[in-house]
Every structure is written in C-alpha cells, then in structure tokens.
Amino acid sequence: MKAYAVALSFAIPAFLLLMLIEFSVSVYRKKLVYNAYDTICSLSSGITNVVKDILGLVVTVMSYQWLYQHVSLFQIESHWLLYVLAFLALDFSGYWIHRFEHTINVFWNRHIIHHSSEEYNLACALRQNVSAIFAFFTFLLLPAAILGVPPEIISVIAPLHLFAQFWYHTRLIDKMGLLEHIIVTPSHHRVHHAINDIYLDKNYGQIFIFWDKWFGTFQQELDEVKPVYGVKRPVQTWNVFWINFQHIWQIIKDAWMTKRWQDKIKIWFMPTGWRPSDVAIQFPIAVLPDVKQQIKYNKNNAPTYRGWIWLQLVLSLCMLFHFFTQIENYNYEQLVIYGIYIMFNIFSYGALMDGQKVTYFGEVGKCILVGYIGYLTGSWFGIPLWTMILFSAASLLMAWLTLKAELSFSLTD
Numbered sequence: 001m002k003a004y005a006v007a008l009s010f011a012i013p014a015f016l017l018l019m020l021i022e023f024s025v026s027v028y029r030k031k032l033v034y035n036a037y038d039t040i041c042s043l044s045s046g047i048t049n050v051v052k053d054i055l056g057l058v059v060t061v062m063s064y065q066w067l068y069q070h071v072s073l074f075q076i077e078s079h080w081l082l083y084v085l086a087f088l089a090l091d092f093s094g095y096w097i098h099r100f101e102h103t104i105n106v107f108w109n110r111h112i113i114h115h116s117s118e119e120y121n122l123a124c125a126l127r128q129n130v131s132a133i134f135a136f137f138t139f140l141l142l143p144a145a146i147l148g149v150p151p152e153i154i155s156v157i158a159p160l161h162l163f164a165q166f167w168y169h170t171r172l173i174d175k176m177g178l179l180e181h182i183i184v185t186p187s188h189h190r191v192h193h194a195i196n197d198i199y200l201d202k203n204y205g206q207i208f209i210f211w212d213k214w215f216g217t218f219q220q221e222l223d224e225v226k227p228v229y230g231v232k233r234p235v236q237t238w239n240v241f242w243i244n245f246q247h248i249w250q251i252i253k254d255a256w257m258t259k260r261w262q263d264k265i266k267i268w269f270m271p272t273g274w275r276p277s278d279v280a281i282q283f284p285i286a287v288l289p290d291v292k293q294q295i296k297y298n299k300n301n302a303p304t305y306r307g308w309i310w311l312q313l314v315l316s317l318c319m320l321f322h323f324f325t326q327i328e329n330y331n332y333e334q335l336v337i338y339g340i341y342i343m344f345n346i347f348s349y350g351a352l353m354d355g356q357k358v359t360y361f362g363e364v365g366k367c368i369l370v371g372y373i374g375y376l377t378g379s380w381f382g383i384p385l386w387t388m389i390l391f392s393a394a395s396l397l398m399a400w401l402t403l404k405a406e407l408s409f410s411l412t413d
Contacts, residue, residue, distance in 0.1 A: 046126030074148035089144035094206040109248040118230040125169040194227030228291035239350035
C-alpha cells in the first residue's frame with residue numbers, strides 16, 4: 001500500500017504536467033482537444049481508481065503468488081531476463097484482458113469508463129474503473145508462472161507497464177514511422193478509442209502492437225476516416241459513478257425482465273451490447289446509428305459555479321495526497337472512511353455537474369463521515385475538525401446555490 005502510494009506521488013504530478021503541456025501545445029496549434037467538464041470527469045475517475053487500488057478493494061479469485069507456487073517449472077536466479085519475461089507476460093495478459101473487456105457483455109462494465117469520453121487526450125488515460133471488484137484474469141499470467149518469474153518482479157513491473165500506457169492517449173502526435181510496426185502508438189490507440197465501424201474493437205495491444213497483428217485485431221488509422229470518440233450508447237453524464245455502473249445495471253434489468261430463462265443467463269456472456277429480443281423491443285435503448293450524427297454531451301452549470309467545480313477537483317487531489325501521507329498513521333478501517341469521503345465528494349460534484357439533486361446524498365454522506373471521525377479522534381486525520389465542518393457546510397450551500405441557478409451552457413473546446 002505504502003510503496004504504491006509513493007510511486008503515485010511521483011506519477012500523478014508527472015501526468016498532470018504532461019496534460020498541461022498537451023493543452024498548451026493544442027492551444028498553440030489552434031487544435032483544442034480538451035473540454036473542461038470532460039477533463040474534470042477524467043481526473044475524478046483517476047482519483048477514485050487510485051483510492052480503490054490503494055485500499056485493495058478487489059477480490060482476487062486466484063493470486064499470482066498461488067499460481068507461481070503451484071505451476072512453476074523453473075527456478076531462475078535474479079537476472080535481467082526475468083524482467084523482460086515479466087514485461088512480455090504482462091503485455092500478453094493485458095492484450096487478452098483488454099479483448100475480453102470489449103467483447104464479453106459483463107466485462108465491458110469494467111472498461112466502459114475508459115472509453116466514455118467523447119474527447120481523446122491524455123486525461124482520458126486516467127479514466128479507470130472502480131467497478132472491477134473481482135480480479136479474474138490472473139490465469140493469463142500462466143506463461144510467466146511456468147517460466148519461474150517471481151511475484152516480486154511482477155509487482156515491480158506491473159505499475160511500470162501501466163504507467164507506460166499513458167503517453168499515447170493524444171491527438172497531437174502523428175504516425176511514428178518504424179515504431180508503428182513495433183509498439184502501440186497514438187495513431188494505433190486513436191483507432192482503438194474510435195467508434196467508426198471500421199475502427200470498432202481493434203488494436204487491443206497495450207505496449208506492443210504485434211499481438212494485434214498476430215491475433216487478427218489490427219487496424220491502421222486511415223487518412224480518409226477521422227476517428228470519432230466515445231461509446232455507441234452515449235453515457236450522457238459527467239458522474240463517474242453513473243458511468244462505472246450503468247452498463248451492469250442495464251444487464252441486471254434486462255436479465256430480470258426477459259421472459260426466457262436461457263436469456264437471463266446468456267446475456268452476461270454474449271457479445272457486448274447484446275440484449276434479449278423481447279426486452280430490446282419492449283424497452284429500446286438509443287444507440288448512435290451514425291458517428292456523423294454524434295452530438296457531444298454538454299450539460300454544464302452557470303459560469304459562476306464552474307469555478308466551484310474546479311475547486312472541488314483540486315481539493316479532491318489535495319485530499320488524495322493527504323490520504324497518502326496518513327497511510328501509516330491510521331488503521332485500515334479509518335483509511336477506508338477517508339477513501340469513502342473522497343468518493344462521496346467526487347460523487348457529489350459529479351452529480352452537480354449534471355444538475356442532479358442526488359448531489360445532496362454525497363454532501364450528507366460527507367457530513368456523517370466527518371462527524372464520525374471527529375467523534376473518534378477529535379480531528380480529521382490531523383486536520384482541525386472545524387476546517388472540515390466549514391468545508392462540508394460550504395459544499396452543501398454551494399450545491400444548493402448551483403442547482404438553484406442551473407443552466408445549460410456549451411463550453412468551447
């Protein structure tokens with residue numbers, strides 16, 4: 001927990017700096033690639049994912065430690081080759097996990113958040129899930145376990161492999177010559193995020209592109225087909241929690257309402273987006289028929305209150321870093337409460353961006369948690385209690401004022 005928090009303490013500022021550089025370059029080139037609320041949504045999603053991962057809120061069906069202990073055929077002493085094997089094994093596993101998430105209905109819920117943005121920029125890379133509470137795919141690391149790659153090396157390489165996927169989420173880097181044949185480039189990944197028919201469900205590779213070429217899922221970016229980003233069923237919200245769970249909720253509703261028992265089971269494992277015919281007819285869902293008809297979601301608050309939303313994001317980032325510093329000072333249960341508070345805060349201003357009154361649920365939740373921790377410890381993780389009480393009161397007041405003045409505006413990209 002602590003080691004990962006330390007790594008993130010360096011990685012997050014680096015990511016933010018790169019985003020700032022990308023934004024500056026886009027302004028200089030007069031090719032704006034950022035939308036204010038879309039960016040807030042992306043960063044907020046990253047924060048929730050970090051909190052989930054730091055707290056270990058995932059149930060692992062089979063750990064790599066167990067796999068290594070039971071199937072390892074070799075015992076290789078520490079050698080640089082082990083790190084190469086670990087990286088390749090993680091990339092092979094990542095390709096197939098990514099492919100399963102796109103092509104199997106239930107697993108799409110784990111990944112929809114990452115594709116939900118109708119923009120494409122470095123911030124989109126931070127759209128990671130909080131909905132994947134079960135880890136199923138460790139078995140895909142079987143080749144590494146058989147070859148004797150120790151769990152310690154996997155745990156070192158895994159964050160590096162993840163962080164290395166950040167840079168290619170951009171529209172500002174064109175094709176890269178020889179590298180296009182070896183690694184995943186921005187061009188390759190633009191194809192992956194696009195919803196044009198020719199690009200759909202292509203380029204699952206994470207670092208190396210040859211997996212796609214070997215397994216028949218490669219598609220190059222075409223000059224005559226400009227990528228359009230988002231999902232076929234537009235999420236129509238800035239709230240990261242709605243995005244994380246709306247697909248699984250739809251599956252649950254369809255499974256409940258369909259009359260055929262076989263469909264109640266089949267719906268979970270069919271291709272992404274499949275619905276039983278009786279439910280699809282009775283309860284149709286809008287699907288984007290033609291990418292040329294895409295109208296980007298643009299629900300925004302009155303300009304006076306947008307600054308408050310940005311401030312809430314900045315405060316959430318500050319709380320996240322403060323959370324990192326408290327890991328060794330409090331027990332796990334108390335840290336979970338801190339993590340839930342951060343998520344309540346993000347839920348609240350996410351609902352506020354949509355103009356939804358459910359924002360009050362998040363605000364009340366925050367007040368309850370502050371009161372509980374204040375009662376137990378007399379402060380909020382070392383912060384004077386009165387500070388958090390004032391913040392909670394101000395947050396509740398601003399939520400009321402924002403909803404009262406709710407208007408829809410279009411932000412200029």
